[in-house]
Amino acid sequence: MEEIVLSIIMHSGEARSYSMEAIRLAKEGNFEKAMDLIRMADEELGYAHSSQTSLIQGEAANDQIKFSLLLVHAQDHLMTTMTFKDMAVELIEVHEKLYKLEDKK
Secondary structure, three states: OHHHHHHHHHHHHHHHHHHHHHHHHHHOOOHHHHHHHHHHHHHHHHHHHHHHHHHHHHHHOOOOOOOOHHHHHHHHHHHHHHHHHHHHHHHHHHHHHHHHHHHHO
16 A cells, blocks of 8 residues: 555646746746646546545455555645646646736736
8 A cells, every 4th residue: 555655746746847847937928838748737636536446446345454654645745736737727728828918018
C-alpha cells in the first residue's frame, strides 16, 4: 500500500509543478505552452487518480486499508492539486484576456 500512496504523492506533485509552470508561462504570454503543461498536469493527475482508485477498490473488496498520516497526506495532496490545476486554467484564461486587451491599446 505504501507504494500506491507514494505514487499518489509523486504524480500529484508533478501535476502541481506543471500547473505552476503553466501559470508562469501564461504571465509571459506563452499560452500554447502553458496549455501543453496543463495537459501534462492532467495526465499526471490521471495516474494519481488511478492509484487512488486502486485503494478504493481494495477497500470495497474488503481488503484491510491501514490508515496512516502518509495516506491522509496523499489524499490531501491529490485533492489540493486537482483544485490548483483547475484554478491554473482559470488564471491562464485571465492572463490571455489581459494580454489581448493590452495588445489593443
